[in-house]
Amino acid sequence: MTNFPPQHQDRDPGLEHEMDPRPDYAPRFPGSGRLKGKTAIITGGDSGIGRATAVSFAREGADVAILYLDEDEDAEETKALVEKEGGKAMLIAGNVRSKAFCREAVETVVAAFGKLDILVNNAAHQEEKEDLREISEEQLAKTFETNIYGYFYMTQAALDHLKPGAAIVNVTSVNSYKGNDTLIDYSSTKGAITAFTRSMAMNLMDKKIRVNGVAPGPIWTPFIPMAMDAETVAEFGSQVPMKRAGQPNEVAAALLFLASDDASYFSGQVLHPNGGTIVGA
Template sequence: MSNFPPQHQNHSPGREHEMDPAPDYAPRYPGSGRLQGKVALVTGGDSGIGRATAVLFAREGAKLAIVYQEEHRDAEDTKALIEAEGGEALLLPGDVRQKSFCMKAVADTVSRFGKLDVLVNNAAYQEEVEDLRDLSEDQLRRTFETNIYGYFFMTQAALDHLKEGASIVMTTSVNSFKGNTTLIDYSATKGAITAFVRSMAQNLVEKKIRVNGVAPGPIWTPFIPDTMPPDKVASFGSQVPMKRAGQPNEVASCFLFLACEDASYITGQVLHPNGGTMVGG
């Protein structure tokens, strides 16, 4: 059963280096070159699932561009972890809600590394609201602009550079499928992302670019102490069949599988690392 120390961070986005215990980002197995020579851009790549994915991609041979908002210490830590795997990392601070930034981030990635093979749309925002009437217009706008506008803008920017064999992987959520009583706006954006995955998969199939999604359940990331009250943090993840929260490195392998040629016959699909919650059936 999950049993984290009660904690809360009074800033958003959350900081991984302030979490107790630290999330487990470390890859579990030796690399086998599954992304050798590839270039990947990961949004929200400074911490949580994004960090674990970036470090795993580096172990598998990829060069990384890391998009993040302003968590510079976490981003520098992630860069060092990528370099420790023998990889290269380009840090790209900015706001995915701005199309101009997304265009520049992709352009800078291609300028640095010469191409783009994998796009991971992962950056997100959430805030709990008990009563829909208390959901402010500012929060609604921020949630949608971060979680779905940002995915559209980054994908639009990437399409000028993605070629046959490229892959797009997007982070949706278990809440896209089952809903959430206090994350209504967030869950709505995750439903939109699931539909975006399925639509773009059809749109790009003739270009032989695959598009898939990953729908995590409760994962121990900076989202949790940032957006939840301390008492909920303490029991976070205990509601799923496995009775515990997942770790970022238990999700990153899904992104690797979908990004590499192991998933060459898979597009328009969603993987469910969620601790046993049954969805969609």
């Protein structure tokens, strides 16, 4: 059963290097070259699911561009982990709420690596509010502009460079399917991401670009001590059938599968690493 030390971070976004215990990002198996020669962009790639995905992709042969807001220490650590796996790594700091930043980031990656094969839309924002009336215009705008506008902007920019065989993987959430009474705006954006994933899969089918999603349940990432009070953190994840929170590397395995040619017959689908919660597909 989950039993984390009570902890809280006042900083938004949260920081992985201040978490206790540190999340488990490490891939569990040796690489087999499943992404050899590929270039990937991962938004929110500095920590949590993004870090685990970056390291996993690098182990499988990819070069990785890590987009992040301002968590410099976490980002530098992730860059070093990617390079330790033998991949090239690039850090690009900025805000996916800006269409101009998204466009410039993609152009920078393509100029440096020569191409783009995989886009992982992962950056997100959440704030808990128990009453809908407590959600301010500022919070609503920040949540939607980060969680769904950013996915649109990054995908729009990437489409100028993605070729047949490319893959887009969007991180949605179990809350897209079951809702969450204190994450109403966040859950709404995650529902939009699920619909965006299915729509783009159909839109890009003839171009042979696959678009899929991953809908994690409770995962031990910097979101948690940042968004929750210390006592709630201590019991985080205990509500799911497996009675524990997941680790980022348990989600990254799903993203790796969908990004690789192992998932060549998957498009418009969502995988559910959520600790056993049964939801509609």
